Amino acid sequence: EIMLTQSPGTLSLSAGERATLSCRASQTIRFNFLAWYQQRPGQAPRLLIHGASSRATGIPDRFSGSGSGTDFTLTISGLEPEDFAVYYCQQYGDSSYTFGQGTKLEIK
């Protein structure tokens, strides 16, 4: 089973700043099948990025994904108040569909 490790656990930033979230896999993710999800308090997760770098429908272009193999990054340029939430990466390169433990993005 592929393990995903997200860092940092918590990221404290101000609105307008740039956030960089990391997701590292224990082995190569096939076809870069890596997704990012946002979860606001009390809400269900929402898909942001799939295929490591493709934005989902309706996701603002301040969200971008990059990386390949075992190292992936979610970048949020120009943080808006509604972006402060928990972010999860997920691999779907095999049918164990594992998630990272999450990064909490909090207001500084």
Next chain:
Amino acid sequence: EVQLVESGGGLVQPGGSLRLSCAASGFTFRTYWMHWVRQGSGKGLVWVSSINSDESTRNYADSVKGRFTISRDNAKNTVHLEMNSLRVDDSAIYYCVRGGWYEMLSWFDPWGQGALVTVSS
């Protein structure tokens, strides 16, 4: 609009059973993989189970294998999760999620609002 609505959550004693249902609308349900994902209180996301379009393939996390059964009714656009021999550590919000179009290896989108399952004596 694609929508997933879960029902059937509640409080159950350890060793008991519960059946979750998920009603889908806004897309051609019979052509998509469907999944269940759970989230314990204050914890992360954990994939639980998956089913393909014609029920010929069903997958389970090791933690629920032999206790949980996933099924679907394509005529009624619903997917179910039958949960038996429930344990305290099965307590979580259970999300119904759409997977890929005839594709097992795909991202999860969208997610239902979740059904809360509490296992406690």
